[in-house]
Amino acid sequence: MNIRLYQESDAKSVSYLWNQVFPDNPSHNAPRLVITKKLKVQPLFFVAEKDSAIGHEGTALRAIVGTIMAGYDGHRGWLYTVAVTPQHRRQGIGSKLVQHAESVLIAMECPKINLQVRASNAEVVAFYKKLGYFTEERITHGKASQIACWSILEYLSLPPKLTDVPV
Template sequence: MTVTIRPFAPGDTEAVIGLWMQAFPEYRDTSQPHRNPRLSIENKLGTQPELFFVATRGEGNDSGEGDENGTIVGTVMAGYDGHRGWLYSLAVDPGARRLGIGTRLVQHAEAALLARGCPKLNLQVLHDKAEVLAFYASLGYRTDAVVSLGKRLEP
């Protein structure tokens, strides 16, 4: 059994949504229309789709090249605006956690951003996700002395 990381392909949509519905309980809250996984995928495919990665697990070699027949066990989205990079939607299938898949996805996204000249990477974690915060701390991420502000622009 090997894990490979490759760019997202449109045929991955249903598997990714299924994974996200497990990994992100907030996606099941229909009162939050901005947390629509299908819309998140559509938006990412419109902006830097090459920075949307999936991890697949299946038989084959460990070359890191696409194993389009494997089962999707992880995702990460990255973005770079020329000033800062961002990570979004890091998810690993609950049955595949603690195998290094999340770490490999983060490292893959970091390398892709570094190749674009990205000097700093940001991400946001919901404040009550202690396990997620500990995971990122183990990868060298630290809390910045900033306050995250947001404003919904849709009506």
């Protein structure tokens, strides 16, 4: 298995993986939209790939089997979209992706790494606990900005109507 930076040629494979792993994601988390916005800000986006077959010329064909995005704002680091294909789980790929992102953040002198998971996802909570993460007694608040709404319209390639803009 190889972990490397995301490349534009990975877009279809990553979109397929995320749609498979996160089927109930809201529209503002559409893969193409998330990837485009992430890469504009900070390219800490990694993919795990494995040999999937041998091509007719004897070269290895590689398949993306996992992803992780990381971010650092100078105060805290964050991990996002840790995803591994269902058929490649329990092989250490997710752990290696997290460790890779952690090492990059630590090299940036990041003092603390945060992540969010849905409280109902006990399997993922246990995964992170095994990696040394713990539940902090916090309440997370979120608010979608107007930018998020416009981004969804842009993603859908629909021209916004002036009546959609709050006054």
